[in-house]
Amino acid sequence: MTLRIGLIGAGGMGRAHVERIETELAGGRVVAVADVNLDAARAVAEPLGAVAYATGAELIADPDVDAVLIATFGKVHAPDVLAAIEAGKYVLCEKPLVTTTEDALRVLDAEQRAGKKLVTVGYMRRFDAGYQQLRAALVAGEHGYATLVHCRHRNPSVPENYTTRNMIDDTASHEIDICRYLLGEEITRVRVEAPRATSHRFAHLQDPLVLVAYTESGVRIDDEVNVNLQWGYSIECELVMETGTIRLGDQEQVHVRDLAGNRNPICRSHIDRFHDAFNAEVQQWIRAVERDDHTGSSAWDGYAAVAVVEAALASLDAGGVEVAVQLIPKPAFYA
Ligand code: ISE
Numbered sequence: 545m546t547l548r549i550g551l552i553g554a555g556g557m558g559r560a561h562v563e564r565i566e567t568e569l570a571g572g573r574v575v576a577v578a579d580v581n582l583d584a585a586r587a588v589a590e591p592l593g594a595v596a597y598a599t600g601a602e603l604i605a606d607p608d609v610d611a612v613l614i615a616t617f618g619k620v621h622a623p624d625v626l627a628a629i630e631a632g633k634y635v636l637c638e639k640p641l642v643t644t645t646e647d648a649l650r651v652l653d654a655e656q657r658a659g660k661k662l663v664t665v666g667y668m669r670r671f672d673a674g675y676q677q678l679r680a681a682l683v684a685g686e687h688g689y690a691t692l693v694h695c696r697h698r699n700p701s702v703p704e705n706y707t708t709r710n711m712i713d714d715t716a717s718h719e720i721d722i723c724r725y726l727l728g729e730e731i732t733r734v735r736v737e738a739p740r741a742t743s744h745r746f747a748h749l750q751d752p753l754v755l756v757a758y759t760e761s762g763v764r765i766d767d768e769v770n771v772n773l774q775w776g777y778s779i780e781c782e783l784v785m786e787t788g789t790i791r792l793g794d795q796e797q798v799h800v801r802d803l804a805g806n807r808n809p810i811c812r813s814h815i816d817r818f819h820d821a822f823n824a825e826v827q828q829w830i831r832a833v834e835r836d837d838h839t840g841s842s843a844w845d846g847y848a849a850v851a852v853v854e855a856a857l858a859s860l861d862a863g864g865v866e867v868a869v870q871l872i873p874k875p876a877f878y879a
Pocket of ligand 1 (some may be wrong): 699714715718814822
């Protein structure tokens with residue numbers, strides 16, 4: 545069977561997903577593309593022989609679309625996610641699921657009414673080989689349990705329309721999800737520190753930021769979010785365990801030594817660094833949908849992440865005080 549996928553959002557992320565579905569993955573085909581910019585939708589759709597729409601609603605209503613992939617900005621996700629659930633279609637939605645807990649609660653309600661988990665949130669790090677090794681080491685328990693997690697999330701640059709809020713809801717959102725996943729528990733409180741800003745940023749941006757969060761059992765997480773580094777896309781994560789540390793280092797590829805120095809290649813973007821993780825995520829989603837099954841981060845994970853984001857934003861607004869994360873009790877549906 546070939547899964548007929550409808551893509552909403554014909555920007556960079558959407559086009560990267562089309563490329564992988566059409567050239568690297570098996571079992572799926574993009575049959576429709578929607579974008580508010582209809583010309584952009586057509587430019588992606590036409591070479592595929594796919595239909596172009598100006599709205600997600602039309603694409604979701606198309607009976608030839610079996611499942612929906614959303615690759616628009618987080619703040620416009622909610623109506624399309626809700627419409628896909630309403631139509632009973634599986635949806636892989638890029639992170640963040642939504643940008644407010646109100647919208648996230650609507651998604652949780654709609655999904656429970658639909659009676660099955662239809663929503664996967666695109667937290668691709670869960671499919672990254674390095675993070676999977678970190679998780680396996682934690683689960684194996686050879687070094688006891690984790691007490692601290694040190695994360696670094698560094699981007700070479702960001703566009704002018706990227707805001708300080710995006711440092712948390714778009715960028716740190718990845719560490720919020722992956723730390724919850726690795727540790728298997730919720731984050732309960734968070735504060736955000738704003739150190740001296742880099743001069744290599746747009747004036748409206750507070751960059752870098754450091755999030756300091758604690759989980760239910762008291763594990764302390766720190767996350768450096770630093771998005772105008774100039775030189776590369778660099779992600780690190782270190783688990784400090786009782787009797788050892790487990791570190792996912794940056795750019796661990798081939799190492800070159802020559803007259804110019806001692807160096808390794810540096811990724812420029814998440815599309816590069818997480819290429820295999822994105823492929824595994826989308827491939828597993830296609831296979832799961834074929835089996836009428838769910839895979840990856842759930843709508844609950846999307847909700848829990850946005851709850852931490854809201855607390856972090858409140859902390860930033862209040863000058864860095866610690867703020868408690870407000871979560872509803874987890875419905876049995878998501879156990
Ligand atoms: C982007 O949306 C991503 O998902 C990247 O992984 C992250 O590094 C970047 O900061 C975000 O803007």
